[in-house]
Amino acid sequence: MWIILCTVVLFCLLFRSQRKRIFASLLTRTSMIHNEKVRPQKLEMFGQLKSIKSCDPKLRESNEIRILEIGAGTGANFEFYPKNCRLVVVEPNSFCEKFLRENAEKYPGIKIEKYVVKPAEEITNDDVKFGSFDAVVSTLVCCSVDNLSATYQLVKNALTPGGRYIFLDHILHPPPAKLHYVQRFLDFTGIWGAIFDGCKLSRSLEKTVLNQGFDNVKTYTFYLETDTLLSIWSFVKIHVYGTAFKPKSNS
């Protein structure tokens, strides 16, 4: 068991670019499984987007909204988007683009305005127009970014004043459950991150998001249904989802 694990970790560390390619090709399948597990939560989160009126007068006329999705992967969330939307994607893994565009063909209501191959932390106003997004979406991304504050800063920069951020992620299980210590061990040793493209298990995102200067932050924690103790999903059993708003003014 340990020999297999060490070989996998070593392979992942030695072949970083291959890891990204493999990760992208596996993402469509794993996202589908994940979507089934979190369907009620995603329906609730994304359902809120239907009532938004765009800050862009032209889009308001055509009943469309503009969304920025951070770390969109291969487009796991497309099935939950409102019918008429313009989408800008920020995704550092270039191998995801082909799968995402293929997936988008199934959803004619989604127009991809721009696909930016960069990490969220490095996005500037030249990459995406700050203040022009009615909503920002991230699912299973804040567990992976290197710099959480810079990522939340992008969310605030991108949103129009009063704009909505919706998010979902797995989080650190509270102690004294065994899972808490297993998650910390897998992060401390770097094993989990090496296999899952930099993902971290031990982030308390339900708390972190509260201190980022958003208004009206709402978070809800829930547990995934997992079949066996050793299923991959049992390591990310506890999730958070929620909404936060960019303040309407600086005061």
Ligand SMILES: C[S@@+](CC[C@H](N)C(=O)[O-])C[C@H]1O[C@@H](n2cnc3c(N)ncnc32)[C@H](O)[C@@H]1O
């Ligand atoms: C587990 S996948 C989730 C994909 C998709 N959002 C979903 O829910 O299935 C994590 C995604 O975050 C992306 N990612 C990792 N670090 C990132 C960063 N710094 N900025 C933006 N996206 C990032 C990865 O490339 C990957 O596509």
